[in-house]
Amino acid sequence: MDHHLILRVVTQILVAPILLYGLYVQFHGDFGPGGGFQAGVIFAVGFILYGIVFGLRRLRSKFPDHVIHKLVALGVLIYAGTGVVNMALGGNFLDYNVLSPDPVQGQHWGIIAVELGVGVTVFGVMMAIYYAFAGRPPSLDDKDW
Amino acid sequence: MEFNFDLPFILGHLNYWLFVILMLTGLYIVVARGNLLKKIVGLNIFQVAVFMLYISMGKVAGGTAPILTGTAGEAYSNPLPHVLILTAIVVGIATTSLGLALIVRINETYGTIEEDEILEMDQQKGQSELDAINKAAAATDAQGAASKK
Amino acid sequence: MELILTSLLFLALVTTAVAIALVRRLFAVVMLAGVFSLLSAMLFVLMDAVDVAFTEAAVGAGISSVLMLGTIALTARSEKRPTHYSLVPLSIVILTGLVLIYGTLDMPNFGDPMSPVQTHVGPDYIQRTPTDIDVPNIVTAVLASYRGFDTLGEVTVVFTAGLGVVLLISGLGRRIRRSRREDKAPSKGAKN
Structure with missing residues (x-):
């Protein structure tokens, strides 16, 4: 994609707002539409756009495979870990009331933690899948399209 | 069973029939088309039609999206189908990508995806x-x- | 007004789906699938499911198209012309459709506030969310708190599917096997 100057410039401008929007969707999910599932996908889309335009190698050097693979597991651990913390504090598994002296505040903390876990796993899985598909040597040449 | 096919009945059920038509288009692509990638796309269409059926059941006439507005007496659509389908969409893309990965492997072994x-x-x-x-x-x-x- | 919009969107959706069935260039198929996802997201908005519409637009039109294009780049560009035509699939599909439509006749009218779906847990969640959890978005409250266990399962499914893809095509298995072989025969491994 070295010869597509417009695409490269537009991508450079777009990537940062996309990532910012992903964060907004992640942490504003309690108030408006959004949440971990959408935020993970949007965050991954920002990186995938970068990878498509600037090449997979450049993206991989910034974000190596082993980091992504750890993120995939980390999200599930954050989610399940929140439940285990609740149990340690004397509540039921994934019952967030005990996270704070005020049960409603505890629910807020629990939802934020759980949504973060969802977002991290979805982001990691989408990136891992993209790496897996884009990393294979293609059978079609660019001109065949 | 007795049904009276008057206008409210037809208007109230029209969307279910349209979903069924959409679902069948997907099913036809899955069973009649030989290309594996197209089969996956057909499965996606089928899947989206099922999602629509679920969402349409949660709709309340005159209701609004289930985000609390603070106005008393506001009617909200049922949030439960939304939750189920939201997660199902993300699980759907994950399983779709698993299918696509299998297609890539099949192509490497057989040299074709027909x-x-x-x-x-x-x-x-x-x-x-x-x-x-x-x-x-x-x-x-x-x-x-x-x-x- | 809503009925007209819904019908128009449906017409567009069915046209797109039929076009997907007929077109043989896979690139066009993938693009049409993206169009289909966006149209269905609009329909979800009309049915008050904003969260679902959001997800469908991001996933269906974004990630899914990228992955399918990646698959095309690794496999083939166009579908081969079918060698034989058969009426069996069509008749099976039409039969299934008739059965399904017969099944919908029992269902409550669209948007009926007194239907069984609206009279069990749904209103309960809407009533209890302001006092129990106090977040405006009820969908988030149900997703993360009331049905947190369910969502944990869904996240695990996503995790497992991602793991499956990585093991199938990312070459990780090959790398692990190679490193094991090098461990067994360290003198040969020096070549890499």
Whole structure:
């Protein structure tokens, strides 16, 4: 994609707002539409756009495979870990009331933690899948399209 | 069962019938088309039609999206189908990508992603293996007969 | 007004789906699938499911198209012309459709506030969310708190599917096997 100057410039401008929007969707999910599932996908889309335009190698050097693979597991651990913390504090598994002296505040903390876990796993899985598909040597040449 | 097919009944059920039509288009692509990638797209269409059926059941006439507005007496659509389908969409893309990964592997092994050709190759391979087994069995039979002599 | 919009969107959706069935260039198929996702997201908005519409637009039109294009780049560009035509699939599909439509006749009218779906847990969640959890978005409250266990399962499914893809095509298995072989025969491994 070295010869597509417009695409490269537009991508450079777009990537940062996309990532910012992903964060907004992640942490504003309690108030408006959004949440971990959408935020993970949007965050991954920002990186995938970068990878498509600037090449997979450049993206991989910034974000190596082993980091992504750890993120995939980390999200599930954050989610399940929140439940285990609740149990340690004397509540039921994934019952967030005990996270704070005020049960409603505890629910807020629990939802934020759980949504973060969802977002991290979805982001990691989408990136891992993209790496897996884009990393294979293609059978079609660019001109065949 | 008795149904009176008046206008409210038809208008109230029209969307279900439209979903069924959409679902059938997806089903037709899955069963009638030989290309594996197209089958996956067909499955996606089928899936989206099922999602729509679920979401439409949660809709309340005159209701609004289930985000609390603070106004008393506001009618909200049912949030439960939304939750179920939201997670189902993300699980759907994850399983779709698993299917696509299998297609990539099939293409590497068979050199094609057309169902007919793959089946033909499998049959030929099975036939040649069968021939080899038969030949080996015949050879051992002949050997056995020779040793008896 | 809503009925007209819904019908128009449906017409567009069915046209797109039929076009997907007919077109043989896979690139066009993938693009049409993206169009289909966006149209269905609009329909979800009309049915008050904003969260679902959001997800469908991001996933269906974004990630899904990228992955399918990646698959095309690794496999083939166009579908081969079918060698034989058969009426069996069509008749099976039409039969299924008739059965399904017969099944919908029992269902409550679209948007009926007194239907069984609206009279069990749904209103309960809407009533209890302001006092129990106090977040405006009820969908988030149900997703993360009331049905947190369910969502944990869904996240695990996503995790497992991702793991499956990585093991199938990312070459990780090959790398692990190679490193094991090098461990067994360290003198040969020096070549890499």
